[in-house]
Amino acid sequence: MTRYVERWYRGYTKAPDLVPFSVQIKESDLLIWAEKNLQDLAYKRLEKERNNLEAYLRYDPDFLHSLVPVAASPFAPPLCQMMAKAAEKAGVGPMASVAGAINEMVGEELRQESEEIIIENGGDLLVFSREARVVAVYAGEDSPFSFRIGIKLPPGKKWGVATSSGIVGHSLSFGKADAVVVVAESSAVADAWATSLANRVQEKEDIKKVLKFSQQITDIQGTLIILGEFLGVEGNIQIERL
Numbered sequence: 001m002t003r004y005v006e007r008w009y010r011g012y013t014k015a016p017d018l019v020p021f022s023v024q025i026k027e028s029d030l031l032i033w034a035e036k037n038l039q040d041l042a043y044k045r046l047e048k049e050r051n052n053l054e055a056y057l058r059y060d061p062d063f064l065h066s067l068v069p070v071a072a073s074p075f076a077p078p079l080c081q082m083m084a085k086a087a088e089k090a091g092v093g094p095m096a097s098v099a100g101a102i103n104e105m106v107g108e109e110l111r112q113e114s115e116e117i118i119i120e121n122g123g124d125l126l127v128f129s130r131e132a133r134v135v136a137v138y139a140g141e142d143s144p145f146s147f148r149i150g151i152k153l154p155p156g157k158k159w160g161v162a163t164s165s166g167i168v169g170h171s172l173s174f175g176k177a178d179a180v181v182v183v184a185e186s187s188a189v190a191d192a193w194a195t196s197l198a199n200r201v202q203e204k205e206d207i208k209k210v211l212k213f214s215q216q217i218t219d220i221q222g223t224l225i226i227l228g229e230f231l232g233v234e235g236n237i238q239i240e241r242l
Contacts (some may be wrong), residue, residue, distance in 0.1 A: 100191030193218030
């Protein structure tokens with residue numbers, strides 16, 4: 001598990017039509033918007049998922065430390081099953097999808113009480129919304145693209161948005177991209193593939209190669225890559241100026 005990092009970027013977020021609240025347990029720090037305050041329900045589900053995860057990691061330490069896919073035991077909790085499946089597709093370790101998978105589990109619980117849900121967890125997002133939402137892109141304080149472009153998510157569907165960076169944040173990346181953003185219908189899948197694709201970007205020439213590779217990934221909607229002054233986009237996603 002990773003250490004807690006202050007979520008300073010949350011000062012830029014807004015969803016005035018929804019009610020914001022947050023829940024935090026150890027490294028898991030979720031900012032949530034819903035049609036009403038569901039903090040208690042969110043906390044209980046987060047606590048359950050973390051307890052299950054921590055117990056499973058004690059049983060199978062490789063699940064925590066591996067940088068390649070690890071099969072989950074048939075008796076593993078649903079959270080770990082989801083992480084393992086997403087990681088296997090993307091060719092990364094299970095923990096690469098932990099934030100996205102937690103979003104999925106908590107979101108599933110909250111959707112019973114609120115049709116619209118937005119969960120932000122360490123920069124990874126789960127979005128259920130009746131209206132279009134724009135997700136701002138951050139690629140480091142020196143990037144010419146940070147908070148100047150966003151990805152517009154169509155309404156009426158569940159979306160997962162995840163970002164991996166070789167320079168920003170605490171998550172492990174073997175790449176050098178300022179930001180690789182992946183949009184998918186699953187937050188866990190987006191999380192795993194963001195890590196996987198970011199690992200492949202070492203120089204600007206890799207942007208086109210990685211985007212071409214991403215065309216073959218049926219589980220994702222689109223990919224955005226930023227490296228210095230270079231930006232590339234592939235897939236069915238809409239970019240907006242902010």
